[in-house]
Amino acid sequence: MEVFIRYLHFISIFGIVAALAAEFFLVKDRVNGQEVRWIFRIDGFYGVAAILAVAAGLILWFGIGKPADFYTKNWIFHLKVGLAILLAFLSLPPTIFYFRNRKAKADEIIPVPRYVRFLIRIELFLLVVIPLCAVLMAKGYGYFG
C-alpha cells in the first residue's frame, strides 16, 4: 500500500510538471479561442494531478510509512508543504484567465496578460525547488525532533 501511495505521489507530480510545461509552451502573448480551450483542459488536468499529489502526500505524512513526527518535526518538510501551497495559489490567476476566455470564438485573438506567463514561470521554478526539499527531508535533513 505504501509503495502504491508513493507511486501515486510521484506519478501525479509528473502530471503537474507535464501540464505546466505544456502551458509554458502553449501560452504565448496572444492565443486564439481554440487554443484557450485546449489550455483550459490541460489546466484542469493540472488541478486533478495536484489534488492527487496532495492527497497521497498527506497519506504518507499521517497515514502510512515513516512516523508522522518524522515530517512534523522537520522544517524542510514544512518549507516543502508551504511552497506547495504557494504553488497552488499562484496557479489560480492563470486558471481564472483561461476560465473567463474559454467561450471565445475559435479564431478570436485574445491578448494574454503578462502576469499569466510570469506566474507560469514562477510555478515552474517552484517545481525545481520543491523536489529538492523533498529528497532532503526524506533523508532526515531538517529534522529537529
Ligand code: HEM
Ligand atoms: C501538501 C503537499 C505535499 C505533502 C504533504 C507531501 C508529503 C510527502 C511525504 C510525506 C513524502 C515521503 C517522504 C519520505 O519518503 O520520507 C513525500 C515524498 C516526496 N514528495 Fe511530496 N508532498 C507534497 C507535495 C509535493 C509536491 C508538490 C512535490 C513536487 C513538486 C513533491 C515531491 C516529492 C518527492 C520528489 C518525494 C520523494 C522524496 C524521496 O523519497 O526522496 N511533494 N512527499
